[in-house]
Amino acid sequence: MKYRYLGKEKKLSLGRYPDVSLKVARERRDEARTLIANGADPASVKAEIANERREAAANTFSSIAEEYITKIEKEGRAAVTIKKTRWLLSLLEGDLGNRPIIEITPAELLTTLQKVEVKGHLETARRMRSLSGRIFRYAVATSRGNSDPSALLRGALVAPTVKHHSAILEPAKVGELLSD
Template structure:
């Protein structure tokens, strides 16, 4: 088994060479002097190698821990190289699948489905409101706490109804992300009842026929006024 002193004493040669540690772990010494950790193993009878980092960024103890983790995966029937590649791909996809990207995709879907222009415009407004806080965050990583913080900022400005509607539309975005396998939960659902619900103002109904007639005449007069001004 290697020691740190032995590793520090390794010198480059004209060609790269290996210095073994134990259980498949070794140091690859390159002609340029770089020292790279590698571990070799067999999976289904095929010999494979996996990079574990550069020395001294990855020390001897850490390299052995990484080797042991790979061996545990092998014992579970998992190829460590394939598992690492899959994890890297998933991380890259998650980083690119932001809240705004999914929201824009949903809005495009709404347009293709023939939703009213006013509805689409309002949807874009909600996305713009939430964008500074969570727009660039991977949608799968957004927590209910993050979303609530963004909604509360809107609420503190006195826009209670807008905050409630923004939560509702955010819920649609998260549900779409879940449906398209880019998220596993909808944090907006957890926030039901967390925002101030503004009191609905009811206007008195017109019950008298005379009053109703006056209303119709007023509407008709308003139409004539508009036509005249045009």
């Protein structure tokens, strides 16, 4: 489609013929004309939409999670902590890894957590929720996310039962244990 914007002649592609029907091309032309009438350049609007899609595709859960792990490594966290964090992340990545972080809903996150919970790994599911919350908060802090869906899931998972273990509290009995 040829059009003029701020005195300059420009062209806008509405799509290739076999892929885009004539009806759809006419609808896109009408939308472009509406934008021109409102004082906007249809080509720049189209470019902005394409950039937003590219950014959303680049800001996947996995990429932001890796960035978060790099950050906590620089903060000096123990190697064991980093290893456990990567393991928890591997459990989350199966369902959420390639999804743009903005599009992840609390229901999707809960479904992922419940897959682990059903296996009886209650504490692991809770730690996964905690890690995902830290990743979502990091995304919000770096202006690549808009909310933390894991916060809404507080209390949604089954709490593991605490098992208390006996302890020797008297110093004389500790000596007996060591000598036995």
